Amino acid sequence: MHKIHCLNNISPYGTDLLTADYELTEDAASASGILVRSAAMHDMEFGDNLLAIARAGAGVNNIPLDRCAEAGIVVFNTPGANANAVKELVLCALLLGSRGIVDGIGWVRDNADDPAVGKAAEKAKKAFAGHEIKGKKLGVIGLGAIGAEVANAAVDLGMDVYGYDPYVSVGAAWRLNSAVHYVANLDDIFRTCDYITIHVPAMESTKGMIDAHAFELMHDGVVFLNFSRDSLVNDEAMAAALESGKVGCYLTDFANPAVVAMKNAVVLPHLGASTAEAEDNCAMMAVREMMSYIETGNIANSVNFPACDMGPVPEGLRRVTVLHANVPNALTRITEIFGEAGVNIVDLTNKSRGDYAYTMLDLDAGNPGHPDDAIDRLNAIDRVFRVRVVK
Numbered sequence: 001m002h003k004i005h006c007l008n009n010i011s012p013y014g015t016d017l018l019t020a021d022y023e024l025t026e027d028a029a030s031a032s033g034i035l036v037r038s039a040a041m042h043d044m045e046f047g048d049n050l051l052a053i054a055r056a057g058a059g060v061n062n063i064p065l066d067r068c069a070e071a072g073i074v075v076f077n078t079p080g081a082n083a084n085a086v087k088e089l090v091l092c093a094l095l096l097g098s099r100g101i102v103d104g105i106g107w108v109r110d111n112a113d114d115p116a117v118g119k120a121a122e123k124a125k126k127a128f129a130g131h132e133i134k135g136k137k138l139g140v141i142g143l144g145a146i147g148a149e150v151a152n153a154a155v156d157l158g159m160d161v162y163g164y165d166p167y168v169s170v171g172a173a174w175r176l177n178s179a180v181h182y183v184a185n186l187d188d189i190f191r192t193c194d195y196i197t198i199h200v201p202a203m204e205s206t207k208g209m210i211d212a213h214a215f216e217l218m219h220d221g222v223v224f225l226n227f228s229r230d231s232l233v234n235d236e237a238m239a240a241a242l243e244s245g246k247v248g249c250y251l252t253d254f255a256n257p258a259v260v261a262m263k264n265a266v267v268l269p270h271l272g273a274s275t276a277e278a279e280d281n282c283a284m285m286a287v288r289e290m291m292s293y294i295e296t297g298n299i300a301n302s303v304n305f306p307a308c309d310m311g312p313v314p315e316g317l318r319r320v321t322v323l324h325a326n327v328p329n330a331l332t333r334i335t336e337i338f339g340e341a342g343v344n345i346v347d348l349t350n351k352s353r354g355d356y357a358y359t360m361l362d363l364d365a366g367n368p369g370h371p372d373d374a375i376d377r378l379n380a381i382d383r384v385f386r387v388r389v390v391k
């Protein structure tokens, strides 16, 4: 029986997919799998049984990816599963940043007791007039699942769209509307656009990438949208840019003490992926990825180990998997050990990704040799993180 712990509320559409071989547990320390949304895991101790963490969502900055890799824990996310939800909220934010909607709603609330509110509104409304987004220039930083959807939807709304992503995947580039202008230099997005929206992951390399230099290049009154993570924007520089009018409006999904105090900031409580549809999609994808890894060793959509797929375990074979460091000679050591134990390797896949690698081996169970000795010897290899007999 595999025990699964949910660190956050996970849609039952996901947990209902767990078969009779699984049970939910309140005890994270005994779990083989953890399902999580935004809960912070950096200070968490992980149990020895923990094989996988599946993030029902895109961002994985709440999970210590390298520590997990070195403990033999595969971390998954659910790319694209909540992209439409975020895209729709970004479109809403474009309009909130263009028209006096927020202040207008505030005015109506403040005047709710006035019996002549209708007449008063006709006089007051000139204070809340705005601009149309049609024909305006939108810069999209990051053209992954969300950025590409935002860029395409903005083209459909008549915007002139500029996209920047030096690492764009072939799939995402293929999905982009050909009307999106590809920009090779980020500064050109800052210089050109009336609206800028950022859709990149929070990493050391993207921390504070929207800084005083970026604001210096922007148009006066630019509207800036951040539905990715607050660490991407330097709050001090943003506060100064809002104060001077360089940024006309900052729309962010990430409340913190600095942004809630900013003039002309519209702050939402991390609502980007909070739709029933996105929560269901993410939960189902996370549970499927985790079950597939536990039952077959196949890895899809991991963020710390390479994708690797040998299909279901063939009848009559035994599958062993090895999570290890991406170092010279690792594969030779692994195959040598099985050879010396008299175990025939019928099929094998080895993939690497950055510092980490994964080897899957299907072994001849009819002529088993001494597989237990082999497993002990594999476990003793330096920089082997986990050896698992899947079946």
Ligand SMILES: NC(=O)c1ccc[n+]([C@@H]2O[C@H](COP(=O)([O-])OP(=O)(O)OC[C@H]3O[C@@H](n4cnc5c(N)ncnc54)[C@H](O)[C@@H]3O)[C@@H](O)[C@H]2O)c1
Residues within 6 Å of the ligand: 057, 058, 059, 060, 079, 080, 082, 083, 086, 141, 142, 143, 144, 145, 146, 147, 164, 165, 166, 167, 168, 169, 172, 199, 200, 201, 202, 205, 206, 227, 228, 229, 253, 270, 271, 272, 273, 274
């Ligand atoms: N507000 C929310 O509720 C919510 C929901 C989902 C995702 N997010 C955030 O949005 C981010 C993006 O999500 P996604 O699903 O589009 O992810 P994704 O992985 O599909 O796309 C990210 C894109 O950013 C690009 N990129 C990386 N570094 C870059 C850089 N320095 N400059 C320009 N581009 C860069 C990558 O090449 C990739 O194409 C997530 O990492 C997460 O932090 C927020």
Ligand SMILES: O=C(O)CC[C@@H](O)C(=O)O
Residues within 6 Å of the ligand: 037, 038, 056, 057, 058, 059, 060, 082, 270, 272, 273, 274
């Ligand atoms: O789980 C959520 O509500 C937010 C998820 C979102 O920030 C993500 O990165 O996918």
